Amino acid sequence: MTRNIDLAVIPGDGIGPEVVEQAVRVVEAVLADTDTGVSLTEYELGAHHWLATGETLSDATLESLRGHEAILFGAVGAAPGDTRVPSGLIERELLLKLRFSLDHCVNLRPSRLYPGTGSPLRNPGQIDFVVVREGTEGPYVGNGGVIRQGTEFEIATEVSLNTAHGVRRVVRDAFERAAARPRHKLTLVHKHNVLVHAGHLWRRTVEEIAPDFPEVAVDYLHVDAATIFLVTDPARFDVIVTDNLFGDILTDLAGAVTGGIGLAASGNINLDGTAPSMFEPVHGSAPDIAGQGIADPTAAILSAALMLHHLGLDDAAVRIEQAVANDVEQRSGTKPRGTAAVGDSIVAALRGVTV
Amino acid sequence: MTRNIDLAVIPGDGIGPEVVEQAVRVVEAVLADTDTGVSLTEYELGAHHWLATGETLSDATLESLRGHEAILFGAVGAAPGDTRVPSGLIERELLLKLRFSLDHCVNLRPSRLYPGTGSPLRNPGQIDFVVVREGTEGPYVGNGGVIRQGTEFEIATEVSLNTAHGVRRVVRDAFERAAARPRHKLTLVHKHNVLVHAGHLWRRTVEEIAPDFPEVAVDYLHVDAATIFLVTDPARFDVIVTDNLFGDILTDLAGAVTGGIGLAASGNINLDGTAPSMFEPVHGSAPDIAGQGIADPTAAILSAALMLHHLGLDDAAVRIEQAVANDVEQRSGTKPRGTAAVGDSIVAALRGVTV
Ligand SMILES: CC(C)[C@H](C(=O)O)[C@@H](O)C(=O)O
Ligand SMILES: CC(C)[C@H](C(=O)O)[C@@H](O)C(=O)O
Numbered sequence: 001m002t003r004n005i006d007l008a009v010i011p012g013d014g015i016g017p018e019v020v021e022q023a024v025r026v027v028e029a030v031l032a033d034t035d036t037g038v039s040l041t042e043y044e045l046g047a048h049h050w051l052a053t054g055e056t057l058s059d060a061t062l063e064s065l066r067g068h069e070a071i072l073f074g075a076v077g078a079a080p081g082d083t084r085v086p087s088g089l090i091e092r093e094l095l096l097k098l099r100f101s102l103d104h105c106v107n108l109r110p111s112r113l114y115p116g117t118g119s120p121l122r123n124p125g126q127i128d129f130v131v132v133r134e135g136t137e138g139p140y141v142g143n144g145g146v147i148r149q150g151t152e153f154e155i156a157t158e159v160s161l162n163t164a165h166g167v168r169r170v171v172r173d174a175f176e177r178a179a180a181r182p183r184h185k186l187t188l189v190h191k192h193n194v195l196v197h198a199g200h201l202w203r204r205t206v207e208e209i210a211p212d213f214p215e216v217a218v219d220y221l222h223v224d225a226a227t228i229f230l231v232t233d234p235a236r237f238d239v240i241v242t243d244n245l246f247g248d249i250l251t252d253l254a255g256a257v258t259g260g261i262g263l264a265a266s267g268n269i270n271l272d273g274t275a276p277s278m279f280e281p282v283h284g285s286a287p288d289i290a291g292q293g294i295a296d297p298t299a300a301i302l303s304a305a306l307m308l309h310h311l312g313l314d315d316a317a318v319r320i321e322q323a324v325a326n327d328v329e330q331r332s333g334t335k336p337r338g339t340a341a342v343g344d345s346i347v348a349a350l351r352g353v354t355v
Numbered sequence: 356m357t358r359n360i361d362l363a364v365i366p367g368d369g370i371g372p373e374v375v376e377q378a379v380r381v382v383e384a385v386l387a388d389t390d391t392g393v394s395l396t397e398y399e400l401g402a403h404h405w406l407a408t409g410e411t412l413s414d415a416t417l418e419s420l421r422g423h424e425a426i427l428f429g430a431v432g433a434a435p436g437d438t439r440v441p442s443g444l445i446e447r448e449l450l451l452k453l454r455f456s457l458d459h460c461v462n463l464r465p466s467r468l469y470p471g472t473g474s475p476l477r478n479p480g481q482i483d484f485v486v487v488r489e490g491t492e493g494p495y496v497g498n499g500g501v502i503r504q505g506t507e508f509e510i511a512t513e514v515s516l517n518t519a520h521g522v523r524r525v526v527r528d529a530f531e532r533a534a535a536r537p538r539h540k541l542t543l544v545h546k547h548n549v550l551v552h553a554g555h556l557w558r559r560t561v562e563e564i565a566p567d568f569p570e571v572a573v574d575y576l577h578v579d580a581a582t583i584f585l586v587t588d589p590a591r592f593d594v595i596v597t598d599n600l601f602g603d604i605l606t607d608l609a610g611a612v613t614g615g616i617g618l619a620a621s622g623n624i625n626l627d628g629t630a631p632s633m634f635e636p637v638h639g640s641a642p643d644i645a646g647q648g649i650a651d652p653t654a655a656i657l658s659a660a661l662m663l664h665h666l667g668l669d670d671a672a673v674r675i676e677q678a679v680a681n682d683v684e685q686r687s688g689t690k691p692r693g694t695a696a697v698g699d700s701i702v703a704a705l706r707g708v709t710v
Pocket of ligand 2: 193194224446447450451603637
């Protein structure tokens with residue numbers, strides 16, 4: 001054993017624990033018989049934990065999480081009907097708090113249409129792009145407020161904060177990714193004809209960094225137009241760079257056109273290594289199907305592959321991605337399998353066993 | 356002649372004048388042989404006008420526009436490559452200024468999949484919904500700013516303003532529309548798990564008004580989830596109510612899934628009659644195809660029909676909508692026709708002539 005990966009695991013709520021369990025099995029399987037070991041520390045966090053203990057994310061837990069090399073995250077959030085949990089509390093005080101505290105400035109969301117996947121589009125074409133979503137700024141900062149609440153004079157504000165520092169590092173990362181991909185294309189998505197202040201900062205930053213990447217072709221789309229292209233010509237995209245809110249919207253839509261967010265993986269990347277990065281499926285905790293063993297763990301498994309890439313274990317990551325691609329192709333047209341069956345199939349493929 | 360409609364027409368830039376010309380022909384044709392006349396006053400406005408005169412929208416022009424009963428609007432905006440026109444200037448200083456000055460609080464955007472239209476979706480289902488987009492608030496207010504511009508310490512902000520007054524009138528209007536439609540469904544779209552201040556105002560307002568419309572079934576979707584449903588199950592929607600920015604994004608996407616924004620109409624509605632409402636296709640000025648006579652005028656023609664509904668001329672409006680529906684069905688699978696040919700065909704149908 002020449003290396004040991006020290007992972008934190010946050011299974012969370014709803015289907016989170018079910019899908020994370022399979023992702024962990026897959027990581028262990030792909031690293032078996034290699035010189036890399038993995039140790040896991042599980043953290044009980046989420047709506048159920050808050051209900052039991054009152055903790056969303058304490059300073060002590062956050063400190064402890066910082067000590068790990070990476071975090072594998074399931075999903076959090078109570079059932080929409082559960083009035084004991086204030087709406088959005090767990091999302092903000094746990095998920096967003098992790099992203100902000102651990103400086104997850106790049107929220108990396110690849111979208112790929114695997115052969116065999118049913119896209120809702122008639123002619124999806126070859127979809128293979130990645131969204132570099134800013135993760136620590138924009139309208140997500142929690143800035144804003146309300147006066148005269150509940151009266152006819154109520155005013156509620158939301159402030160989007162955008163900094164040169166924050167935009168620059170994300171744009172540079174997006175250029176680097178575009179330069180490393182075969183098509184060398186970068187699309188900035190914003191709404192700079194209306195959101196002029198933030199829009200101009202994004203635009204100027206792209207213009208400033210572009211000369212460092214002469215091989216990358218850059219274009220721009222307003223966010224409304226980008227959603228049109230995502231359904232009429234998603235194959236046009238290679239790397240998209242965009243702000244936190246637009247990225248949230250575009251990546252759910254991208255997940256849908258590539259066959260459902262049951263397949264969409266993401267990484268919350270700390271670029272300078274000051275804290276662990278965190279890997280999570282784009283889907284939520286899906287309380288409606290939790291506990292039934294029917295949730296698709298593929299997005300969690302692909303998130304684990306993104307994590308292995310991030311940790312420099314590209315061979316292991318690619319092996320998982322290939323096993324998933326084969327599995328997705330094979331399952332095409334067949335009855336949906338349960339959560340464990342999908343995990344079984346990927347693990348068996350990694351072990352070279354036929355199930 | 357028992358009534359004369361006094362219309363302002365703003366053809367604008369690019370394909371705007373071409374499509375508006377056909378919309379005007381259609382309005383004249385549908386009102387011929389009725390007891391309603393129409394008089395038109397054309398206003399030269401847009402990027403070309405600004406380049407020639409320096410006017411985006413003067414106080415005098417705005418005052419004059421106020422005197423009309425309604426405004427028919429084409430599209431504005433310079434070619435993206437035209438560096439003489441600052442990006443977004445015409446959109447903000449003309450189009451958005453009109454919406455804000457004339458208190459166009461409801462931006463009404465129906466989405467319907469006409470039989471024969473090619474949707475990019477494999478199984479679009481029966482799409483027939485309307486988006487009630489707030490038109491005078493949200494992140495569109497132009498509030499925000501920048502400090503230390505161009506330095507590594509730059510901060511740019513955008514402030515979304517939301518008022519009880521602004522949200523309430525739009526939500527009530529959406530409930531009224533839902534109550535008047537056969538399915539009685541209203542979906543609030545927001546992102547209240549992240550944008551808590553504005554989100555709670557929207558949510559509370561919907562909850563407050565709901566008891567006045569017991570027949571309307573209400574649900575809620577986060578904007579990211581709403582984009583998923585727009586491609587996986589658009590038929591689930593009946594009336595959507597949402598803020599200015601989310602409405603911008605959702606309606607472009609809705610246009611795309613219903614066969615292209617060449618068909619998407621909209622009305623900027625002044626609810627209390629203190630200023631004229633304005634009707635415009637959702638598409639832009641499309642400088643790349645301007646002057647070639649190939650732009651589809653259908654969205655402009657349907658916007659004129661929305662205008663006639665608004666003016667209480669429902670029979671005329673329905674006749675146009677039916678003629679368009681027939682035309683769209685007939686053109687299915689045939690070669691694209693030119694702008695004038697589409698106008699010819701609708702006008703002939705309204706006159707009961709076969710072309
Ligand atoms: C749960 C929510 C706060 C989150 C977000 O908006 O970022 C989710 O939608 C996502 O995309 O990861
Ligand atoms: C041109 C632009 C300002 C406008 C908007 O964002 O409202 C357009 O996209 C629309 O939807 O009418």
